[in-house]
Amino acid sequence: MTLYPADDRFAEAVRAQLGDDVLRPVSERYLEEPRQRFVGQGGLLALPKTVEEVSALVRLAADACVPVVPYGGGTGLVGGQVAPDGPTPLIISLDRMSAIRAIYPTENILVAEAGAILADVQAAAEDAERLFPLSLAAQGSCRIGGNLATNAGGVNVLRYGNARDLCLGLEVVLPSGDIWHGLSRLRKDNTGYDLRNLMIGSEGTLGIITAAALKLFPQPKGVGTAMLEVASPEAAIDLLSLARDQVGEAISTFELIHRQGLQFLTEVLPDIRQPFAKPPEWSVLIELGLSAGQDPSDMLEAIYVAAEERGLVGDAVIAQSEAQRAELWAVREQIPEANRLVGSVSSHDISVPISRIPEFIQRGARVVAKQGPFRVNCFGHLGDGNLHYNVFPPAGHDKAEFDAQRSAVKRAVHDLVHEFEGSVSAEHGVGRLKTDDLEDYGDPVRLQAMRAIKMALDPKGIMNPGAVLKN
Amino acid sequence: MTLYPADDRFAEAVRAQLGDDVLRPVSERYLEEPRQRFVGQGGLLALPKTVEEVSALVRLAADACVPVVPYGGGTGLVGGQVAPDGPTPLIISLDRMSAIRAIYPTENILVAEAGAILADVQAAAEDAERLFPLSLAAQGSCRIGGNLATNAGGVNVLRYGNARDLCLGLEVVLPSGDIWHGLSRLRKDNTGYDLRNLMIGSEGTLGIITAAALKLFPQPKGVGTAMLEVASPEAAIDLLSLARDQVGEAISTFELIHRQGLQFLTEVLPDIRQPFAKPPEWSVLIELGLSAGQDPSDMLEAIYVAAEERGLVGDAVIAQSEAQRAELWAVREQIPEANRLVGSVSSHDISVPISRIPEFIQRGARVVAKQGPFRVNCFGHLGDGNLHYNVFPPAGHDKAEFDAQRSAVKRAVHDLVHEFEGSVSAEHGVGRLKTDDLEDYGDPVRLQAMRAIKMALDPKGIMNPGAVLKN
Structure with missing residues (x-):
């Protein structure tokens, strides 16, 4: 159905019903997103205070066939929160509904x-x-x-x-x-x-x-945190199985870290304290949340000893204080910031079946190498099968030099993910960035069902048009 | 859209495409359900062996506007698996797809x-x-x-x-x-x-x-099972909180049992060994699934001691062997069978917010008493806020004497559940038994969305018509 811009006349209709307080000039932050792939084209910004006000706004938009873009914290990485084209939207921010x-x-x-x-x-x-x-x-x-x-x-x-x-x-x-x-x-x-x-x-x-x-x-009664050098991604998966056998669901975090990430930290965030004297090729951050009567250090040491016997792990740092725990976490948490500072050619938020991760990492290295002399930083939520697989320019080069190659790199990685029966958006969503991927890789029967549901619940197509499903 | 019966001509079309092997005479078991509230009116029975055969069957039904009733194990308690009226359906049993x-x-x-x-x-x-x-x-x-x-x-x-x-x-x-x-x-x-x-x-x-x-x-490394007398439903909820504080998510089962259930067992299943010499008004069955290094008996005893200090629990039986564990479970598992043998006037599968359960049980007793001199057996999954709230005739009477009162009793209990912001089908589903309840108690906006989704995915209305949503 044809949509119309949130123009002055529409703004008047909003003010007439909801008063002057609900509308605001659109500041820049409502038109940006963290990776700067999409820039919003303006629109009418509403900051409702109640669900009834949200309801009234959406009803007015539906009556006038005006597109609506819901806005949360604006931190999404796939452009779901900004409309770069189409009729200018009514942006509904939830900032004032924060109770x-x-x-x-x-x-x-x-x-x-x-x-x-x-x-x-x-x-x-x-x-x-x-x-x-x-x-x-x-x-x-x-x-x-x-x-x-x-x-x-x-x-x-x-x-x-x-x-x-x-x-x-x-x-x-x-x-x-x-x-x-x-x-x-x-x-x-x-x-x-x-x-x-x-x-x-x-x-x-x-x-x-x-x-x-x-x-x-x-709340867990005791928290144990450690960084362990692992022999390989296979060893990391075996370590996870072994840890699960010992402590069941108490493992809250199991994050894979590649040497490339630690090297990026050294380069661009040298204040971050590194856990190992020499960065290992692969390491994992593991955290346990335990119930009463279980000693975190004992549990981690027991896991380490069993893993060491099987040749799965090398060096290890078990946090002995909250400060040490924070240091280990800072390593994991600052890798995305280091990536941003280095500047990637192409970033991928992917998942594959967990047992196929080692094979995927090997094949991925070859696939990327074919595209050029890139560096890969592969890290993330191994326990969920979810890797952030990011491709960087060679040392001494800027990502801008490789703009022309970005889509080919992305396509090559995503093709491989698809071959591995994986997902090209494990946790970030589709937004506006990956609608083409959904068309290319999504199950056509599922897509058809999605379109039917969209049409059933939003027959005028006013809600966040262009996100998830292509217009 | 008008539906047509799965008649001889339709059967011919099925045979022409899928051969003779896929169709079977409809035996009684496909037309019954455990509570005998609904009786299927016959139909054409198909036993496909592959998803492609299921697909072909549904496509034929869609083309001919023939209703389809999917059939699993037939154990559902709300009549979702039998079509008592309307054009005779194609019953698609999954019996042969069991790999x-x-x-x-x-x-x-x-x-x-x-x-x-x-x-x-x-x-x-x-x-x-x-x-x-x-x-x-x-x-x-x-x-x-x-x-x-x-x-x-x-x-x-x-x-x-x-x-x-x-x-x-x-x-x-x-x-x-x-x-x-x-x-x-x-x-x-x-x-x-x-x-x-x-x-x-x-x-x-x-x-x-x-x-x-x-x-x-x-698999849990250690399993601990106990039956504990509790002072009241409030005490049971406090016991659950206390146990959670001590063992986190290790609690896999937390079932409330009322004296009425134990008395029914004594009456109709006297071979079941009772855990307590004198049946307490309220008791709970608790089971822990623990990881390595945790002793189940120690953990249960620690919970018991802490609960005893706070006056939450009385008598207790902690299983010391697999045989004792099976005995405790038999008590809980045979209560539904005892209920069936006694014969309820009306059974309710309800949930309410957990903290309101004690108040609900008090109010429920008064609401039922107003309807007549009934006995209530209230038991079930307390940790989930899900109670099986079953109303029985007075001792020495048969449920058939109260047939005329069933709908009033049900209505009174369901009205109370609704007042408590609960659900009239916590785990059994809507089927054909509770479509009226859904109309009466369901959020109208949600119902409208459900109807829109049904229409979007099943525009001809062939899939299990009359279940969940009224025709």
């Missing part, structure tokens, strides 16, 4: 508005002596509504799942403007289709999440 | 066809030294496709989640006959709408699940 509405410690549930910053949700849980485990680099600025809209992942997925697994209920404004009051605190409810999970991960194309009932967990 | 297609121990994944019996899936996981945790009374005859179609629950939901949480990927024949090849082994894949969870719990109204990639887990 923690309620917390139910006995039920291990917290109800937050969509605009609540992830770190604030974590802190509210901690105040109640509970854990909200979603944890990712952008947690100081991303907002929980965006985390849910993109089904965010992060470093604790291995144990606690991604954003989808941490949500019990949603309040959503549908493309009609209707409000779905689905803030359920029920752990079990089998009364009909799973609208909640349909909304989660739909990246603002099926509705606007305005609040969520989130699952909390007991 | 375990593959198992990936390193990845903790098993791929099973929809017709695999749940107990066989559990056994295949065990053979690979893994755990498939879905566990429920019907596991010897229910089939995994039906478990997924109904998002089955059971006794391990507290720790491992329901069927939805145990599935990574699906192969599904959509109402068009198209095959969605979604048997993903990926733990993370954010490429578009969550079709998997939309299919799970849709009770055969959006497609036929033909295979699933299922999550496996490490």
